[in-house]
Amino acid sequence: MTDWFQVISMVVATPLVLFWVFLYLKYHHTFDAYIANLSPDDYKMPELFFIGMGFMNQVHYNLHSKRGLQRIKEISEVKGRKYAEYYYYIDRGAVFTYILTLTPLTVVLAALADNAQMLIIGVCVVVLLIRYLENEINDRLEARREELLMDLPQVLSKMALLVNSGMVMREAWVKTSEGSDRAIYQEMRVASAEIANGASDMEAFRNFADRCSLKQIRKMVSTLIQNMEKGNQELAYFLDEMSREMWEEKKNLIKQKGEAAGTKLMVPTAMIFLGILVLIIVPVIGDSIGMF
Numbered sequence: 598m599t600d601w602f603q604v605i606s607m608v609v610a611t612p613l614v615l616f617w618v619f620l621y622l623k624y625h626h627t628f629d630a631y632i633a634n635l636s637p638d639d640y641k642m643p644e645l646f647f648i649g650m651g652f653m654n655q656v657h658y659n660l661h662s663k664r665g666l667q668r669i670k671e672i673s674e675v676k677g678r679k680y681a682e683y684y685y686y687i688d689r690g691a692v693f694t695y696i697l698t699l700t701p702l703t704v705v706l707a708a709l710a711d712n713a714q715m716l717i718i719g720v721c722v723v724v725l726l727i728r729y730l731e732n733e734i735n736d737r738l739e740a741r742r743e744e745l746l747m748d749l750p751q752v753l754s755k756m757a758l759l760v761n762s763g764m765v766m767r768e769a770w771v772k773t774s775e776g777s778d779r780a781i782y783q784e785m786r787v788a789s790a791e792i793a794n795g796a797s798d799m800e801a802f803r804n805f806a807d808r809c810s811l812k813q814i815r816k817m818v819s820t821l822i823q824n825m826e827k828g829n830q831e832l833a834y835f836l837d838e839m840s841r842e843m844w845e846e847k848k849n850l851i852k853q854k855g856e857a858a859g860t861k862l863m864v865p866t867a868m869i870f871l872g873i874l875v876l877i878i879v880p881v882i883g884d885s886i887g888m889f
Contacts, residue, residue, distance in 0.1 A: 602708070602711065602713060603708045603709075603711055606704050606705075606707055606708030606716070607705075607708050609704055610701050610704040610705045610708060613697075613700060613701035613704065614701045614705065616697070617648065617697055617698065617701060620647075620648050620651040620652060620655075620697070621648065623651060624647045624648070624650065624651030624654070625647060626647075627647060627650075627651065627654075628646065628647040628650045628651070628690075629647075631646070631650065631683075631686070631687065631690075632644065632646050632647065632687075635687065640687070640691055642694070642695075642698075643691075645694050645698060646687065646690045646691055646694050647690075647694075648693070648694045648697055648698060649689065649690035649691060649692065649693030649694035649695075649696075649697065650686075650690040650693075650694075652693045652697060653689060653690060653693060658689065660682065660685060660686060660689070665685065668685055668688075668734075669681045669682050669685045671734060671735075671738050672684050672685050672688070672734060673808075674738055674741060674742075674808065674809075674810050675734065675737050675738055675741055677808075678808070688730070688734065691730060692727055692730055692731070695723070695726055695727065695730070696723065696727065699719070699722075699723045699726070700720075700723060702719075703715075703716060703719030703720060703722075703723065704716065704719075706719070707719060741780055742810075742811055743850070744779060744780050744781070745780055745781050745809055745811055745814065746811060746813060746846070746847070746850060747847055747850065748777075748779055748780070748781045748782070749781065749811075749813060749814065749817070749843050749847075750840055750843035750844040750846075750847050751776075752773055752776075752781055752782075752785070753817070753836055753839050753840035753843055754840045754844075755772075755773045755776065756769045756770065756773050756836050757833055757836035757837045757840055759772055759773065760832055760833045760836060761833045761837075766798070766821075766825055766832060767792065767798060770785060770788070770789065771789050773785065774786045774788075774789055781809065781814075784805055784808050784809055785805065787804075787805070787808070788801040788802060788804065788805040789801075791804060798825070799822050799825075802818045802821060802822060803818060803822075805818065806818040806819075813843065813846070816839075817839055820835055820839065821835070
């Protein structure tokens with residue numbers, strides 16, 4: 598490899614490294630309160646997140662952009678409304694930290710090794726890491742929504758049974774919420790706590806639907822509120838009908854998951870193929886660069 602690769606790499610790396618050092622010196626202890634309680638199991642290198650947070654502070658990063666507000670709303674379903682903005686801030690700080698740390702490190706190591714292949718592979722790793730972080734919250738959100746949908750038929754069936762036995766709706770709700778520690782039951786217990794603290798049943802149920810953010814649960818709550826004033830007989834009939842509807846939807850969901858499992862097997866196969874392709878192409882690119 599010719600000397601120009603090392604020269605250009607160091608020219609690119611030097612301002613990146615200096616900027617990283619600047620952020621380190623200026624913000625080393627500024628964000629300790631934000632990252633003190635982060636679990637290493639959930640975040641890698643959280644002790645360095647002040648780098649990304651410092652960068653956000655320098656560029657006046659807007660957390661409340663259209664995309665940011667949408668992301669905060671999505672995170673609120675997983676982490677709760679109270680802490681959604683905090684976790685979005687942590688998420689952005691993590692992403693910028695990884696970019697600002699791994700990029701100059703990759704360039705410096707490639708320059709010292711005089712190896713363009715290392716640079717290409719390093720950049721690819723950084724891009725894949727950022728992509729993974731961007732998708733992680735989406736995966737958690739999808740898993741939560743799927744869990745809510747899978748548990749909804751059982752919840753409706755139990756409430757229908759209790760209301761049919763003569764129990765009033767509020768008592769049936771509380772009794773049903775004690776059945777498990779899964780997401781929908783936890784959200785039902787939050788609604789019960791709101792009622793105990795003075796909120797009306799309708800307000801608590803609407804808040805429950807907002808937190809779950811599923812059209813099926815919104816439909817359930819909307820119809821539930823409409824039927825609460827008609828007495829237990831009407832309410833029990835509605836719960837029975839919706840329970841049967843949700844059981845059918847659950848069966849269809851399970852069927853779709855089975856069909857999707859075969860499709861997902863294509864992803865690892867494609868990744869293996871891509872890896873082999875990179876191993877073949879990168880040396881060729883490196884040799885071509887070395888010719889100049």
